Amino acid sequence: MKLKEQKSREFLELICIVCPLGCSLSVTKSDDRIRVRGGCKKGEKYVKEEITNPRRVVTTTLRIKNGVWPRVPVRTSSPFPRDKIPELMKFLSSLEVEAPQKRGEVIAKNLLGEGVDLVVTRTIERKE
């Protein structure tokens, strides 16, 4: 019984990035419970999200045809599941768009079925 409990328990050290203090939080994870020590309430919330569902805003560039620049920068409309970022990057590297592109426009919808869109961050005019 004891042994089993040991196996399913995990210890982690995470740095909280919610405020400039950057506390080191120690996290104990058993099957269904996450215990956080060493920070405030906000830090606890951050760590729980970071462990159960880490997300990041992804920014990159896409190839653009007939633009004054060869790349157009883009961002995800909201944070995207971190573990699927490599897959997302692979998909995005296969995309090519046509100039002009305007800042704020949605260039691709519902990326990998995650309900997150891709938005242009710099207006790229068409090459004359």
Add this chain to the structure above:
Amino acid sequence: MPRSIRGDVVVIGGGPAGMAAALSSWEAGAKSVFLLERNEYLGGILPQCIHPGFGLQIWGEELTGPEYAEIFIENLNRTGVEAMTDTAALELTPERIVKAVNPQGAWEIKANSIILSMGCRERTRGMLQIPGYRPAGIFTAGLAQYLVNIAGYLPGKDIVILGSGDIGLIMARRLTLEGARVKMVVEIKNSLSGLVRNYVQCIQDFNIPLLFSHTVTEVRGKERVEAVVISEVDEEGNPLSGGEREVECDTLLLSVGLIPENELSRQAKIPLSPQTGGPWVDEDFSTDLEGFFACGNVASVFDLVDYVTLVAERAGRAAVLARPPQEKHILRAGEGVHTVIPQRIREGKDGFLFIRPQKSMKGVTVSFWEREKIFYQKKISICRPSEMIKLDLAQIPWPQEKGEIKVEIKGTEIQGIS
């Protein structure tokens, strides 16, 4: 013959500082404002900083660099500011004459006020004196950022990054996402130079090793970088013998600091501060030479574009008001302080004071000394060299009599990340 023109305000450099300064000069009533930018686009360094993290302080929203820049460009287009891109200022005289060139020819602009906003340059390998041949494959992190994000070209496949500054950390993530292998980040100091957030999201997320108290002591390869030698260093940063090891790579990125770009300021004989590398300025970002203002990274390296915008707006307004010279307090960086900006206080009634600490510390007290006496103290929980401490000037009870004031920071030192 150069074409001669006159202007109320001439702004040199069209980055975030120059754009905000030109805008606020216009809004303060200047009749003619010229904004000179040597690149073919406005925005300075921002269009290449495609990651989020800009504007949180000003707009409460995290934008990417290109978005932040474009908002200012659109605002400028709605004014009568004459933005001249592809235009490099080459000469500046103390009489406020700017000589510039662009594809249309040579220009000579005489101005009532001149605002310097030329930004900064990155330190290069020559300044670090790393021995070895001069093979291809050594880039500053900012140049690599331009190549990847604007020119669409990957500078290498196996990468070592020297320096844990923010541009280096951001590029570690960017290059990894683009399919390169970032083998390690090497930092000569025993603590992080950049923001903790960038460490977590750019380094930890991708399991990139970060070695503190290490540096690159040799670059191997003749035509192209083949490897670098890294060594552990002592507290003074001197390599320890016996601790060397070779790391194979084809590219070395340098993220080892920025230097304000002040050739023109020197030509105009504007007094420069040895600490910041930029002109001495007061809370209006007025330099010690009448009619000249300096804002943004040309005055002191700012890490947040938001702060650059705030100070540039003050400079833009002050350039139109053109208040006469007067006696000012002189601020000096004391113990624990790397730089203070502004270093002159005219009245101290409004505006900001930015203090960059020398070290990461907890339980921090910032003290203001007039001669032998502390006249103001402020406690803060933590400070790091990567983040300037921002104070409101109006909070501080400035002494009646103008004189020298020393700023000091004390606290308990932190090593590593946190």
